[in-house]
Amino acid sequence: MIEVLRLDHRIHRDPRISTHLALVSRAFGCSKIYYSGDKDSGMEETVNKVTDEFGGPFEIEHVKDEFKFIREKKNFKIVHLTVYGLSVQNEISKIKKFDNILIIVGGSKVPGEIYQLSDFNISVTNQPHSEVSSLSIFLDKYFDSQELEKKFKNAKSIIIPQEKGKLVKKC
Amino acid sequence: MIEVLRLDHRIHRDPRISTHLALVSRAFGCSKIYYSGDKDSGMEETVNKVTDEFGGPFEIEHVKDEFKFIREKKNFKIVHLTVYGLSVQNEISKIKKFDNILIIVGGSKVPGEIYQLSDFNISVTNQPHSEVSSLSIFLDKYFDSQELEKKFKNAKSIIIPQEKGKLVKKC
Numbered sequence: 001m002i003e004v005l006r007l008d009h010r011i012h013r014d015p016r017i018s019t020h021l022a023l024v025s026r027a028f029g030c031s032k033i034y035y036s037g038d039k040d041s042g043m044e045e046t047v048n049k050v051t052d053e054f055g056g057p058f059e060i061e062h063v064k065d066e067f068k069f070i071r072e073k074k075n076f077k078i079v080h081l082t083v084y085g086l087s088v089q090n091e092i093s094k095i096k097k098f099d100n101i102l103i104i105v106g107g108s109k110v111p112g113e114i115y116q117l118s119d120f121n122i123s124v125t126n127q128p129h130s131e132v133s134s135l136s137i138f139l140d141k142y143f144d145s146q147e148l149e150k151k152f153k154n155a156k157s158i159i160i161p162q163e164k165g166k167l168v169k170k171c
Numbered sequence: 172m173i174e175v176l177r178l179d180h181r182i183h184r185d186p187r188i189s190t191h192l193a194l195v196s197r198a199f200g201c202s203k204i205y206y207s208g209d210k211d212s213g214m215e216e217t218v219n220k221v222t223d224e225f226g227g228p229f230e231i232e233h234v235k236d237e238f239k240f241i242r243e244k245k246n247f248k249i250v251h252l253t254v255y256g257l258s259v260q261n262e263i264s265k266i267k268k269f270d271n272i273l274i275i276v277g278g279s280k281v282p283g284e285i286y287q288l289s290d291f292n293i294s295v296t297n298q299p300h301s302e303v304s305s306l307s308i309f310l311d312k313y314f315d316s317q318e319l320e321k322k323f324k325n326a327k328s329i330i331i332p333q334e335k336g337k338l339v340k341k342c
Contacts, residue, residue, distance in 0.1 A: 013187075014187075016184075016185075016187065016188055017187055017188070017191070020188070020300065020301035020303060020304070021301075023298075023301060024300045024301055024304045026298070027296050027298035027299070027300040028296070028300070028304075050299055054298055054299065083330055084330060084333055084336065084337040084338070085332060085333065085334075086332045086333070087319065087332055088319070089316060089320075112336070115335045121333070121334060121335060123330075123332055124319070125199070125318070125319055125321070126330035126331070126332055127197070127198035127225055127321075127323070127330075128194055128198070128225065129191065129194040129195045129197070129199070129307075130191035130192075130195055130303050130307075132301050132303040132307075133191070133195045133199075133303050133304060133306070133307035135304070136303075136304035136307055136308055137307055137308070137311055140308055140311065145260060147296070148258065148259070148260050148295070148296055149260075150296070150298075152298070158297070159254055159255060159294075159297035159298075160297070161255070161256060161258055161294055161297055162255055162256065162257070162292070163256075163257060163292060164286045164287060164292060165255065165283070165286055166255040167255070
């Protein structure tokens with residue numbers, strides 16, 4: 001079971017970044033995203049609408065105390081994605097040995113305690129870019145790109161790949 | 172030469188998504204990002220500051236007429252990333268044969284003409300997620316993950332991978 005925790009969501013600054021993190025989590029094979037910071041019903045609704053239309057299972061849930069939450073994830077290996085961490089290409093084989101993983105994706109300022117609580121601090125390049133790209137590359141490496149073929153359950157709509165144009169099949 | 176064109180940037184709605192697209196372009200081995208829509212000096216400054224601090228070469232430039240711009244890129248293959256396109260994992264070997272590529276990343280509504288002007292319409296999963304993740308996965312496949320090891324020129328700061336904590340070397 002692969003889950004994601006997005007730290008420190010700020011409703012006025014981050015709505016689209018956090019939504020993208022949630023949609024990447026769903027599309028790339030995670031079962032759930034948690035987020036701390038501001039509770040954001042609008043974002044939850046946006047994500048749940050995508051799951052309703054394109055299939056699941058996938059859940060989104062707000063958590064109040066991220067430290068308590070992390071400490072209680074005793075059966076999960078904690079992987080914190082950070083530009084300061086060890087390189088994903090060198091560490092991924094160690095992480096693949098574990099089936100239950102909580103991936104932590106930072107907000108604006110990540111407290112030092114997160115680095116200590118994590119079993120792995122992992123970077124996707126040591127260049128500044130985007131938590132959205134770090135999450136997607138990490139998941140693609142973890143799943144060996146098999147997530148690109150993932151089928152979803154109870155979809156109302158399925159997009160059919162086209163050379164030009166758009167084709168959506170209604171189920 | 173791999174370049175990116177971000178369509179239809181909206182200064183009040185997209186600042187962080189477009190900035191993330193620019194930073195992913197830089198970090199993952201592209202030489203330049205162009206963007207259409209609103210001209211945004213603040214975003215350009217943010218991106219140029221990263222290049223100045225962490226190295227280059229990398230450029231960002233606004234274009235007024237994206238259709239004219241695309242038509243004039245005669246020596247480039249045009250790859251449009253869209254949820255409706257053919258699967259990246261099936262098409263990437265064909266695209267790798269070309270050295271000069273312009274990757275188009277959509278805005279809110281992509282005109283049908285873009286699908287027609289493009290040599291390849293490519294999807295990263297046929298699920299809704301994020302243009303930032305689509306761009307990063309596409310580039311990672313195109314460069315066979317070699318971009319994760321890329322060195323930048325004239326960097327003032329280099330981040331050194333750490334198991335716990337942060338280490339930035341000043342050059």
